[in-house]
Amino acid sequence: MFELLVELGFKEIEIGFPCSSATDWAFVRDLIERDAIPSDVLVQVMSPMRTDLIEQTATCLKGLSRGVLQVFNPTSAVQRRDVFEADRQRIKDLAVAGAETALRMRDVLGGTKLSLQYAPESFSQTEPDFALEVCNAVLELWQPSADDDIRVNLPATVEAYPPMEFGDRIEWMHRHLAYRDRITLSVHPHNDRGTGVAAAEMAVLAGAQRVEGTLFGNGERSGNVCLVTLAMNLFSQGVVPGLDFGDLDRARRVAEACTGMTVPPRHPWAGDLVYTSFAGSHQDAISKSLRKREQRSSQWWDVPYLPIDPHDIGREYSALIRVNNQSGKGGVNYLMRTGFGLDLPRRLQIDLSKLVQAYLDEHGGEVSRDLLWTIFQDAYCTSGSPTSAPMAAGDDPDVLLAALAQATGSRFPYECLELTVQDMASGSSCCFAHVAVAEHAAWGFATAQTRSLAVWLALAAAVEKAGSTNIATSSP
Numbered sequence: 001m002f003e004l005l006v007e008l009g010f011k012e013i014e015i016g017f018p019c020s021s022a023t024d025w026a027f028v029r030d031l032i033e034r035d036a037i038p039s040d041v042l043v044q045v046m047s048p049m050r051t052d053l054i055e056q057t058a059t060c061l062k063g064l065s066r067g068v069l070q071v072f073n074p075t076s077a078v079q080r081r082d083v084f085e086a087d088r089q090r091i092k093d094l095a096v097a098g099a100e101t102a103l104r105m106r107d108v109l110g111g112t113k114l115s116l117q118y119a120p121e122s123f124s125q126t127e128p129d130f131a132l133e134v135c136n137a138v139l140e141l142w143q144p145s146a147d148d149d150i151r152v153n154l155p156a157t158v159e160a161y162p163p164m165e166f167g168d169r170i171e172w173m174h175r176h177l178a179y180r181d182r183i184t185l186s187v188h189p190h191n192d193r194g195t196g197v198a199a200a201e202m203a204v205l206a207g208a209q210r211v212e213g214t215l216f217g218n219g220e221r222s223g224n225v226c227l228v229t230l231a232m233n234l235f236s237q238g239v240v241p242g243l244d245f246g247d248l249d250r251a252r253r254v255a256e257a258c259t260g261m262t263v264p265p266r267h268p269w270a271g272d273l274v275y276t277s278f279a280g281s282h283q284d285a286i287s288k289s290l291r292k293r294e295q296r297s298s299q300w301w302d303v304p305y306l307p308i309d310p311h312d313i314g315r316e317y318s319a320l321i322r323v324n325n326q327s328g329k330g331g332v333n334y335l336m337r338t339g340f341g342l343d344l345p346r347r348l349q350i351d352l353s354k355l356v357q358a359y360l361d362e363h364g365g366e367v368s369r370d371l372l373w374t375i376f377q378d379a380y381c382t383s384g385s386p387t388s389a390p391m392a393a394g395d396d397p398d399v400l401l402a403a404l405a406q407a408t409g410s411r412f413p414y415e416c417l418e419l420t421v422q423d424m425a426s427g428s429s430c431c432f433a434h435v436a437v438a439e440h441a442a443w444g445f446a447t448a449q450t451r452s453l454a455v456w457l458a459l460a461a462a463v464e465k466a467g468s469t470n471i472a473t474s475s476p
């Protein structure tokens with residue numbers, strides 16, 4: 001996971017809570033001892049505001065050239081009342097005492113350039129004036145200079161109100177914090193109300209310079225803010241986020257393997273289904289727009305219902321359109337075009353999409369490429385084995401249909417309503433024919449080496465489907 005974060009381009013990475021367990025301690029030590037931390041990556045560790053734990057945490061960084069030590073204590077009214085049974089003054093004293101230890105450890109460590117970060121944990125549920133009082137007390141002690149790297153990290157430990165209110169509180173802190181021009185103002189949103197991303201964006205607009213979050217929003221309860229979503233939101237607006245999500249699916253696989261949790265299929269930007277359309281009118285619009293974009297050879301991405309080009313995150317177009325019973329002709333034709341190189345005439349698209357919809361209403365689910373082909377073949381291709389067209393009939397549909405009517409002994413004339421011939425990439429031809437037999441009309445389809453044979457076979461299939469006998473096998 002650490003290597004992945006580095007590869008993605010993260011320049012600050014929290015690597016552990018060394019005092020919490022031997023595992024965290026060993027992980028941090030391993031990275032340091034293997035010299036596995038690139039020189040342009042700043043790593044961070046965290047500790048509660050207890051002297052022994054801060055000392056232990058800072059000691060774990062021995063041998064590292066630079067790092068961030070975050071210390072934190074809860075400040076909310078409910079934590080003061082129920083967990084610490086302490087008034088404001090005692091909570092502020094606890095913060096200042098911890099800040100003193102952190103400062104001392106910065107000097108003790110010597111060889112490690114230590115950045116200090118203070119978080120009034122549960123800031124989101126702390127009275128703003130008290131959060132400010134505690135932060136300023138810590139800053140007074142730390143006395144940030146222009147050369148120091150001092151941070152105040154304001155967490156929505158529990159997201160407790162709408163994002164604009166979080167933004168308001170951040171702006172208020174931004175305006176009132178001491179030494180504001182010498183410190184970095186960071187935020188740490190969680191996602192309890194499902195608005196962690198919006199809260200982070202509001203906070204940045206309100207003056208925050210740094211956001212702490214996780215890949216895909218993993219984290220306590222509803223998770224931390226998702227950094228992939230935040231970065232991709234910027235990217236989609238033309239702002240380079242400094243992170244490389246060119247193979248987002250790989251990042252997702254690594255994150256899933258490391259955490260044992262799955263990224264939901266509709267997770268913004270990264271889920272399996274987020275560049276896939278099932279809705280008929282969306283499919284129609286995407287299909288038309290993609291084709292016009294191709295014709296224009298445009299370098300700009302401006303396609304309805306697709307906020308970015310899926311190639312940007314390493315996805316293919318192939319999975320863009322999937323057909324279920326909410327899909328229409330546009331989607332069905334897209335699959336026929338991309339899957340089989342067939343561009344169906346509009347009225348055949350309508351006919352086929354009704355068949356597909358009827359199938360899906362009965363069976364549920366969606367059509368695969370193979371199933372679509374089976375439905376198409378059953379509906380439009382002759383079940384008999386191909387036979388040759390009448391000599392010298394050419395590809396005139398009226399002449400061919402007259403020959404067919406004669407061969408089948410039909411009492412009714414066969415009328416060609418529409419005929420389309422397409423050249424296939426393979427060099428062969430294919431034909432879509434719409435034929436009326438008395439009051440019945442049906443489509444037929446065939447491919448053949450020559451144009452005239454394709455027309456003949458498609459007409460024969462259409463006549464057969466319109467209710468006549470299987471005439472493809474009988475020689476006219």
Ligand SMILES: CC(=O)SCCNC(=O)CCNC(=O)[C@H](O)C(C)(C)COP(=O)(O)OP(=O)(O)OC[C@H]1O[C@@H](n2cnc3c(N)ncnc32)[C@H](O)[C@@H]1OP(=O)(O)O
Nearest residue numbers: 017019020021047048049050072073074083084121157220
């Ligand atoms: C907001 C966040 O999510 S920050 C991430 C939180 N992460 C974790 O809690 C995981 C790592 N934590 C741990 O492994 C443990 O809680 C430890 C090692 C830090 C402490 O373990 P223990 O000493 O057994 O304490 P335990 O966790 O049971 O209780 C916490 C104690 O610290 C106090 N405390 C809790 N948070 C803090 C804090 N930030 N600063 C100072 N004291 C704190 C509590 O009041 C409680 O005090 P008490 O022992 O007098 O009742």
Ligand SMILES: CC(C)C(=O)C(=O)O
Nearest residue numbers: 072119121155157188
């Ligand atoms: C320590 C702080 C930043 C934290 O993790 C939280 O409040 O969620």
